Amino acid sequence: MYSFFKNFHSGFRYIVFILIVLAIIQALAGWLGKKPYTEGNRKMNLFAMISAHTQLLIGLVLYFISPWVKFTADTMKDHDLRYWTVEHITMMIIAIALITVGHSKSKKAATPEAKHRAIAIFYTLATVIIVVAILQSGRGLFGMSS
Template identity: 40%
Template sequence: MYEFIQKAHSGWAYIVLLTLAIAAVNALAGKLSNRPFKTSDRQISLLALIAAHTQLVIGLILYFVSPLGKDSLGVMTGTQRLTSLEHPLINLIALVLITVGWSAHKRKTEDAKKFQVIALMYSIGLVLIASRIPYQLWF
């Protein structure tokens, strides 16, 4: 079961990174071109939000069934610290920022502001997630 969940978590990470990148670039393009915020823009951003939340659920399951997760919270090596502490914490912060970006865009009335908040928060979330991927375990 652990291996299946670990592969699912690793594979889904590609989808999360791709959808966040697409949503951030789409929002930036919308902001720079001063185009109206359309239903398709909302759907792209929502898809990235759903993908990120799905990754969180898979990650939480993995954390509690993995030997690299909660059981290694004592003395940690570099890899253990990354997988047990840094990766979950930073990715949780990233997900909070993405969620705040989604919620904040709904309260904006100007299309440019909607694009701006999504571009900013999703980009920060994307950078945080990409910075804490345990690449040595990923490939």
């Protein structure tokens, strides 16, 4: 079961990453190009957010079955245990909260420019946190050791 969820979580990250990057690119183009906020923009932003939330749910299952997550007195002393038990999940929850806030602000914004700006800023901040979290794992962005 652990192996299945680990592979699922590792593979699904590419879909999440692609959707978030596409949403950011669309938002930047709309914001800087003063373009209208279309139904396609709304759907891209929504799908990016849904994929991030789905990844979080898969990650939570993995968190509770992973041999790398331990709640012992030595957890904070061991880099790998601390990373997987505390740091990774904390950074990812913060990133997904930023994506959710960005999506919500975009929905409530009155102008197309404000809608695009909310997505561009919050999704980009979330992406930076996600990239930092992945790089801290020592596995690199594409699952390879750095």
